[in-house]
Amino acid sequence: MLQEIILAGFGGQGVMSMGQLLAYAGMFEDKHVSWIPSYGPEMRGGTANCAVTLSDSSISSPVISEPNTLIVLNRPSLDKFEKNLQPGGLLLMNSSLIDVSPQRQDIQVVRIPSDDLANEKFGNTRVANMIILGAYLELTQALSLESVEKALKKVLPEYRHSLIPLNRNALELGVSMVK
Template sequence: METEEMILAGFGGQGVMLMGKLLCHAGMKENKEVSWMPSYGPEMRGGTANCTVIISEEMIASPVVSEPSTVIVMNRPSLDKFEPQIKEGGNLFVNTSLIDKEPERDDINIIEVPANEIADELGNNKIANMAMLGAVIEELGLVDLTSIVNALEDKLSKRNRDLLPLNKKALDKGKELVG
């Protein structure tokens, strides 16, 4: 496995930080080197939020990602900001439920995921991030889905434990979409 440098971006409340944490937690469970670094906009709520994630078989020298191999965008401002930074031949995951603009690059792999539509079909719009994460895991093969589910079990608070089966369904739907 090569080193995967990612940026996950959206607005606050879309679960991009959780996606990043789950990827790193799953990577640790698989004895990989990981790095997670959050970045928040100045707004109190609903502002921009993104994180960088690095997963590697080798030691990670720096958590800074200037030319990511993969970018996951959950909203239009994130697409506008991060699409130009993707390494040639890299991956761009686009939440087509909320992004009505076509990506401009033709030198990258574009994976369209209607994450919010999948979440709505399952009855809870808060799991759009899990639908996107399922697609990412299937497409990139960075970590096993089982490791993500185990990480989710570790990270979910006791009051949200009842959402675990629904989160698993969203992961599976996202995975099926690109599988």
């Protein structure tokens, strides 16, 4: 198994948190992992992306130029990274904020209105990233939901652990969106 994932959006959407969750969950499942963040100069609202590699064997380079999975949470991220996705790759996109269709016809596209769902189901758009992450987990079977929930305890500061059930519910909603 080799998953090379680019996650992208704007600052404040939880892109880095998603990447960290995948990396920790991969470690919990004894996978080889890498996580490389990339930030724009702004604290919130600027560009943010990270590259995550999950593998059953050693990772020769953490740099990902042609991911097999792309998760984009806003339109500028789609515009920037769509061309790099491998043919046949998986594109998960937040259709609440992306009002265009991808240009490519040689990829699998899954549209999840994650901001709208987060607001409608939980009254909190801050878990939109967890919805789309749940969809990724179900579609790829790369990691278990349990490992990601365990990773939440590492990624979230202890004073935020009360939010773990909310995040778990958002992950499960994402899973149900693509079943």
